[in-house]
Amino acid sequence: MSVDTKKLVKNAYRVTKERYLTALRVRVPGGHLDTKQMTLISRIADRYGRGEVHITTRQGFEIPGIPMSRMEEVNREITPLLDALQKTTGIDLKVTFEGYPAAGTRNVSACIGNRVCPFANYDTTRLAQDIEGIIYPNDFHVKIAVSGCPNDCIKAHMQDVGILGQVEPLYDSKRCIGCKACVDNCRKRVTGALKFHNFTVQRDHEKCTGCGECILKCPTAAWTRGEKYYSVVIMGRTGKKNPRLAAPFLRWVARDVVLKICENLYSYIDKHIDRSLPKEHVGNIVDRTGYPVFRDEVLQNVDLGERAMVAKHINFGGYEYHSNASF
Amino acid sequence: MGYKIYREKFADLFHELRASYEIYAPVTKKDKGMYSDTDLITYDKVESFTEIVFDKKTFFSPKEIVFPIRQTLFYFTEDSVLEPTKLEKDIVIFARACDINSFRSLDAIFLQNGPYEDPYYKKLRQRVKFILLPCDGFENCYCACLGTNITDNYSAYVDVRDDAVYCKVKDAYWKGLWSKYGEESEVEPRYVSKNENTFEIPQKINNSIFEHQMWSEYTNRCTGCGRCTVVCPTCTCFTVHDIRYDDNSKYGERRRVWASCQIDGFTEMAGGHGYRHKQGERTRFRVLHKISDFKKRFGFQMCVGCGRCEDACQEYISLKNCIHKISEIMAEEEKV
Ligand code: SF4
Ligand code: SF4
Ligand code: SF4
Numbered sequence: 001m002s003v004d005t006k007k008l009v010k011n012a013y014r015v016t017k018e019r020y021l022t023a024l025r026v027r028v029p030g031g032h033l034d035t036k037q038m039t040l041i042s043r044i045a046d047r048y049g050r051g052e053v054h055i056t057t058r059q060g061f062e063i064p065g066i067p068m069s070r071m072e073e074v075n076r077e078i079t080p081l082l083d084a085l086q087k088t089t090g091i092d093l094k095v096t097f098e099g100y101p102a103a104g105t106r107n108v109s110a111c112i113g114n115r116v117c118p119f120a121n122y123d124t125t126r127l128a129q130d131i132e133g134i135i136y137p138n139d140f141h142v143k144i145a146v147s148g149c150p151n152d153c154i155k156a157h158m159q160d161v162g163i164l165g166q167v168e169p170l171y172d173s174k175r176c177i178g179c180k181a182c183v184d185n186c187r188k189r190v191t192g193a194l195k196f197h198n199f200t201v202q203r204d205h206e207k208c209t210g211c212g213e214c215i216l217k218c219p220t221a222a223w224t225r226g227e228k229y230y231s232v233v234i235m236g237r238t239g240k241k242n243p244r245l246a247a248p249f250l251r252w253v254a255r256d257v258v259l260k261i262c263e264n265l266y267s268y269i270d271k272h273i274d275r276s277l278p279k280e281h282v283g284n285i286v287d288r289t290g291y292p293v294f295r296d297e298v299l300q301n302v303d304l305g306e307r308a309m310v311a312k313h314i315n316f317g318g319y320e321y322h323s324n325a326s327f
Numbered sequence: 328m329g330y331k332i333y334r335e336k337f338a339d340l341f342h343e344l345r346a347s348y349e350i351y352a353p354v355t356k357k358d359k360g361m362y363s364d365t366d367l368i369t370y371d372k373v374e375s376f377t378e379i380v381f382d383k384k385t386f387f388s389p390k391e392i393v394f395p396i397r398q399t400l401f402y403f404t405e406d407s408v409l410e411p412t413k414l415e416k417d418i419v420i421f422a423r424a425c426d427i428n429s430f431r432s433l434d435a436i437f438l439q440n441g442p443y444e445d446p447y448y449k450k451l452r453q454r455v456k457f458i459l460l461p462c463d464g465f466e467n468c469y470c471a472c473l474g475t476n477i478t479d480n481y482s483a484y485v486d487v488r489d490d491a492v493y494c495k496v497k498d499a500y501w502k503g504l505w506s507k508y509g510e511e512s513e514v515e516p517r518y519v520s521k522n523e524n525t526f527e528i529p530q531k532i533n534n535s536i537f538e539h540q541m542w543s544e545y546t547n548r549c550t551g552c553g554r555c556t557v558v559c560p561t562c563t564c565f566t567v568h569d570i571r572y573d574d575n576s577k578y579g580e581r582r583r584v585w586a587s588c589q590i591d592g593f594t595e596m597a598g599g600h601g602y603r604h605k606q607g608e609r610t611r612f613r614v615l616h617k618i619s620d621f622k623k624r625f626g627f628q629m630c631v632g633c634g635r636c637e638d639a640c641q642e643y644i645s646l647k648n649c650i651h652k653i654s655e656i657m658a659e660e661e662k663v
Contacts, residue, residue, distance in 0.1 A: 114363045121363045167363065175396050177585045178568075179553060179592075199568050199582070216361055219554045220396060220585075221369075221387070224359045 003068050010139070012100035013071060016064070023054075023064040024074060025103065026081060027136075029089055030110040030128030030146075031059035037084055040077075048074050058143070059109040075099030089133035102137035104279065109145040111154040120148025121165035121212050122228050127255070131163075131262050140269045141279050144262065150209045150231065157246045160282045161265065162233040163258055166210025166251070168226035168307075173200050175222035182214035182223060189213060210252065229307065230258050234294075235283045235316055244318020249295070252307040260302050268297040287316075329514030330494045330505050337485075337492040340508040341376040344419065348456070351392050352379040352421035370420075379421060381487055384465045388560030388635060389420050390433060393451040394585075400447060400567075402580045417454040421485075423462040424518060425633045428475040429560035430455075435625045436563045447583070456498065459484040461517035467634030468522050469647065475631040476519045484516045526650040528628065529657040532619045541652050542607035548642050549606035553587035555636035555644070556613065561629050564588060588613050614649050 005015055013022040026041055041061050045053050050065035066074060075098055082096035093101060108131045111117070113124030124146050131144055146163040147156045156162025176199075183194040183201060193207035194214060201222075203214075210231070215223040229252045236246030250257070265282070272289050274280045286294045291314045304310070319325070332340065344350065352373045359367040368380055369387045402409045420426075430452075437448035459481035462470075470476035482498035483505070495514045496505045556562040566586040571579040586593055589609050595601045603609045621629035630646075637645050 118362050123364065165363075173397070177396060177553075177557065177587070179587070179590050181552060198570055198573065199584070212363070217552075219552050219557045219587075221359070221361070221367060222396075224356075224367075225363060228363070 001068065008068070008071070010100075010102055011071070011075065011098075012103040013066075013068075018065075020068050021064075022066050022068050022071065023049075023062050024066055024078075025056065025100075025107075026061040026063065026078070027085060027100070027107045027132075028060045029085070029108045029132035029136075030125030031112075032110075032115075032125040033084070037081055040080055044074060044077055048077075056107075058107040058145075060107045071099070085132075088129045089136070090130075091133050091136060093137070100137070102139050104139035104141045105135050105137070106141075106143045108132045108135075109154055111147050111152075113146075113148045117148055118216065119151060119212070121167045121210070122148060122255075124148045124154075124165070127163065127258070130259060134259055134263050135266060138266060139279075140266060140273070141281050142265065142269070150211045156236075157233055158236045158238060159233075159246060160235060160237070161262065162236060162246045164231045164233065166229040166231055167212040167215070168210060168229060168252075169203065169208070169212060169214050169223050170226040171201060171203065172222050172224070175220045176201060176218075177220055177222075179219065181217040181219065185213055185217045228255065229253060230255065232258065232261065234314075235286050237281070237283045237318075239281075239283075240321065242318050242320050244316050247311070247314045247316055249311050249314070250304075251309040252305075254305050257302055257304060257308070261298050264298045264300060264302070268294060271297070328496050328502055328505070329512045330496065330509035331512040331514075332492045332494060332505070332509030334487070334490055334492060336508045338376045340504060343504060345374070347416060348419040349416045350419045350421070351389060353381075353383065353385045354378050355380050355383075381460065384468075384633070384635070384638065386635070386639065387558055388429065388633065389422055389426050390429065390560050390563075392418060392420060393430075393455060394433065394437075394448060394563065394565075397582055397584050398447060400581045400583055403569075403578070405577045415454070417456065418451070419456050419458055419482075421458045421460055423460050424478040424516075425462075425468075425470040425475045425631045426560055427457050427459060427478045427480050428470075429631045429633070430457075430480070431627070432561040432621070432629045432631065433563060435621075435629075439625070456482040458482065459516055461486045462519050463517075464519040464522055465634070467524065467637040467645075467647070468519065469524065469526055469630075469632030469634055471519055471522045471632075472525050472527065473628055473630060473632040481516075484514070486514070486517060522632075524647055526647045527654060528618045528650060529654045532615070532653060532657060533660060535660065536615070536653060536656060537611070539656060541656065542605075542611045544607070545610040545644065545649075546605045546607035548644055549589065549610055550642060551589050551591060551606050551609065552641065553590040554639040554641065556587040556589050557585060558635040558639040559617075560631060560633055560635070561617070562587070564593070588616075610644070610649070614646065614653075617646075618650060618653075 012025045016023055045051055045063045048066045048070050049063045054062040056062050079096045082093055086093055108128040110124035110128040114120035114122055127146050143159045144161045145154045145156045145159045147154045148165045150164045152164055156164055178199050180196050183196045186192060186194040190211055190213055191207045191209055193204045195202045210229055215225055232250040233246035234249040269282055272285050350373050351370050354371045356367040368383045369385050370389045373379055399411055437445040483501055484495040486493045493514045496502050564586040565583045567583045569579055569581050603612055617630035
C-alpha cells in the first residue's frame with residue numbers, strides 16, 4: 001500500500017503504531033461544539049474506527065483505528081464539521097470535502113469562559129474561534145490557548161501564546177461600605193493590590209492582575225467592570241529539552257491587539273524559521289532570534305493603546321533536563 | 328383622575344417633570360453586572376422616559392436615594408463645623424408597591440424609633456413623591472403574603488402598554504400637567520394578587536426559636552457577605568466614622584455608612600467583643616428582625632417581601648425557606 005505520509009499528516013491524520021491504521025484529529029476551537037457535531041464524530045468513529053473517541057489535551061477529538069484506505073471516505077464524511085468550522089471562525093477553507101487542509105497550527109483551546117464561569121472576564125470560546133479564523137489553516141507549529149481570567153484554568157502558561165482575560169476594576173467610593181471583602185480577598189487569593197486607607201479602598205495598578213475578583217466580592221457594586229483587557233504570556237512549552245512556563249509579554253491590551261499579534265506572529269515565523277528542519281517550533285525560533293527581534297516584529301503596526309505594558313526583556317528560564325536536575 | 332397619554336406625549340410630560348424634580352427609576356446599566364457581559368438593573372437618576380426599565384426587578388432597592396450608602400453629615404475644621412447645604416430639587420421615585428411600602432418601614436426606623444427624628448433622613452425623605460408602577464411579580468416575590476402588594480401612597484400611577492401610557496393622578500398639584508398631555512380615561516393600578524411562591528409568617532414566634540438548632544445550617548452556608556442586607560429595602564443599620572484628611576488631620580468629615588448585621592464587625596465593641604459571631608446567629612437576628620421584632624415595636628412587618636435577599640444571595644439562602652422552617656417548628660411546639 002502506498003501512502004503519502006506528508007499529505008496524511010497535513011490532513012490531520014497521524015501515522016500510528018499500527019500499520020495501515022490511522023487516527024483523525026478533529027479541531028474544536030474554543031473547546032465548544034454543538035451536539036450535532038458530536039453525533040457526527042461518534043458516527044464516524046463507529047463506521048470507520050473502533051467505536052472509540054479520544055479527548056485530546058487541546059480539546060479536540062481523536063478518532064483512532066481508521067484504515068488508511070478509507071481516509072478519502074472519511075474526508076467526505078467530515079464535510080459538515082469543516083462547514084461548522086468555517087461558520088464559527090469565519091475561515092474560508094475553499095474545499096471542504098478534501099479533509100482538513102493543515103494540522104501544524106494546533107487547535108486553539110479555551111477554558112469555559114463567561115458563557116458559564118462567574119470569574120471569566122470575557123467569552124473565551126468566541127476569542128478562540130476568532131483567533132482560529134486568523135491563524136488557520138497553517139502549517140507552522142503554534143499552540144495558542146485563551147483563558148477567561150488570570151487564574152489560567154486552560155494552562156495558557158504552557159502555550160506558545162497564552163491569553164488571559166483582564167478587566168479594569170472601577171471603584172466608586174460613594175458606594176463603599178468599607179466591609180473590606182475586596183481587600184481581604186485580593187490579599188489572600190490574588191496579589192494584595194488593594195489597601196484600605198481612611199475608610200476608602202486604594203488600588204495599586206502595578207500590582208493588579210485585572211482578575212476582577214474585587215468586583216465579584218463587593219456587595220454594593222462599589223467595584224464595577226471597566227474596559228476589558230488581555231494579558232499575553234509567551235513561549236511556554238513542554239518538550240524533551242527545556243520545559244518552561246510562558247513569560248509575561250503584554251498586559252492591559254485590547255482584543256484587537258491580541259488578534260493582530262497572532263497574525264504578526266506568523267510573518268515573524270515565516271521570516272525566521274529554519275527550513276532545513278522538518279518543523280521548527282516557534283519557541284526555538286524565539287530562542288534563536290532573541291526576544292527583542294520577536295517583540296519588535298510582532299508589535300509592528302500594532303496600536304497598543306494607552307494602558308498597555310510591554311515586557312522590556314524576558315528571561316525564559318525553565319529547566320534543562322540534563323543540567324538542572326539533582327538526583 | 329385617569330389619563331391615556333401617547334408615548335411621545337408622555338416623553339414631553341416627563342421632560343417637563345424633570346425641570347422641577349430629580350427623577351429616579353429602575354434602569355439598565357449596561358455591562359455593569361457583577362459578571363462579565365451582564366447588565367445591572369438598579370435605581371438611578373434618569374434623564375429621559377425611555378431609560379426606565381419596566382419589566383425587571385432592580386437588584387438594589389430605592390432606599391439609597393433617601394439613605395445614601397455613604398453620607399457626609401458634616402465637615403469639621405479645628406474650630407468649626409459645617410453641614411453640606413446644597414439645595415436640591417424635589418425627588419420623584421418610580422417604584423412598585425412593595426418598594427413604596429418599604430418607605431413605611433424606613434420612616435418608622437428613622438422618624439419614629441425614639442425621641443428624635445433623624446434629620447439627615449428627613450431632609451431627603453420629605454422631598455420624595457412616588458410614581459407607582461404596575462407589577463406582575465417576579466421570582467422570589469412575596470408581597471401578597473405581607474399585604475405590601477397594594478399601596479395608596481403615590482402621587483401618580485403609570486402603566487406603559489403598547490403605544491400609550493395609562494396614568495392615574497392623585498396629587499392635585501400634578502393634575503394640570505397630566506391633563507395637558509393626555510385624554511381622560513378610566514385607570515386603576517394593576518397589582519399582584521397572588522405570588523408564585525408564598526410564605527406565611529407564624530402569628531406567634533416563641534423565644535425557643537433562639538436556641539433552636541435550625542440556625543446552625545446557616546452557620547455552614549452563609550458566608551457573611553452582607554448582600555442580603557445591602558439589597559434589602561428595609562435594612563437601615565449604619566455606622567459613623569470620622570475621617571481625617573491626609574494632608575491635614577485637623578480637618579475632616581463625619582460620615583455615616585451602611586452597616587450589616589451579617590458582616591464581621593457589626594456592633595463590635597472594645598477588645599473585639601461582639602454579640603453574634605456565628606453566621607447562623609446573624610441570620611437569626613436578621614430574619615427575626617424582619618418578621619417579628621420590628622412588628623412588636625411598630626405593629627407591622629418590616630419585611631415587604633420583595634425577595635431581593637433571595638435574589639442576591641450567592642449561597643442560595645432563601646428567606647421563604649427559612650420562614651417555612653420557623654413555621655414548622657412553631658406548629659410542632661403548638662401541638663406539644
Ligand atoms: S482585579 Fe484582582 S488583582 Fe486587581 S485589585 Fe481586584 S482582586 Fe486585586
Ligand atoms: S467589597 Fe465593596 S463595599 Fe466592601 S470594602 Fe471593598 S469596595 Fe468597599
Ligand atoms: S447574602 Fe447569603 S451568604 Fe451573603 S450574608 Fe446574606 S445570607 Fe449570608
